Amino acid sequence: MKSISLLLLLFFTLGALAQDNVGVQLYSFRNQFKQDVPGTIKAIEAMGITLVEGGDSYGLPILEIKKMLAESKLKVVSIGCDYAALEKDPMEFVEKAKAYGATYVMCPWIPHPEGPISLELAQKAVKVFNEAGKILNDHGIKLVYHAHGYEFSPYQGGTIFDYMVKNMDKRYANFEMDVFWMKHPGQDPVALLKKYKGRFLLMHLKDRKPGTPGNMAGRADVETNVVLGTGDIGIAAIMKVAKKKGVKYFFIEDESSRSMEQVPKSLAYLKQIK
Secondary structure: OOOHHHHHHHHHOOHHHOOOOEEEEHHHHHHHHHHOHHHHHHHHHHOOOOEEEEOOOOOOOHHHHHHHHHHOOOEEEEEEOOHHHHHHOHHHHHHHHHHHOOOEEEEOOOOOOOOOOOHHHHHHHHHHHHHHHHHHHHOOOEEEEEOOOOOOOEEOOEEHHHHHHHHOOOOOEEEEEEHHHHHOOOOOHHHHHHHOOOOEEEEEEOEEOOOOOOOOOOOOOHHHEEOOOOOOOOHHHHHHHHOOOOOOEEEEOOOOOOHHHHHHHHHHHHHHOO
16 A cells, blocks of 8 residues: 555645535545544645644644644534434533634444334424524524435335424524435435525535445445546536535545545546536
């Protein structure tokens, strides 16, 4: 495996490819962060990336990782949060978001038994998001929920996801669309963007190896993540619509073991979309 230092020169030439509202989800480089936090930050900078979604301190005191980020060119736009912790104490994430200088707090998962989520758990989640979202909003922070595909079981002529969108108060609780996890359960990301204009404030850009079987479990082999534009998600069509339907920031999320090599190629692909 190539070291981070050997990749820096290659990435430097790609720096100009970054776009103003396109960044990266730091989870893409979770394995590299475990080995070398400062080196990974430098590698991300060398790609030309300035916007990130994160919130993990990688075992370091939050003040230390905050200092590293402050000294870098990286701006933390959004941080992740645990559902149970959000329910228990929303102020924890107000304080954490402000510590990182983030505007958004993203909840990525509703705990539930394996498979599609039940209506009862979805109803509880709506209540949690509305209540926590109001508290965050009162302090200038926006809450978004990142669906994972287990929300698309049928419900009253639509889906449980439809129920969630309609019942989450758009003043306080909205969504981050992960295009992979919309496509994986058989949904059309473009259709959802058009149906719920203005509800998807953030977006994860992730492409899927053609032929990958979908499901509503919110699970997939991370190695099915491929360079944007080479999979079956339809990234170009999604980007063209997303920019018109209220998406503020886009974060490349590549969970594969090849993320260091693939993310610069994905950035180059996004640059050529007209």
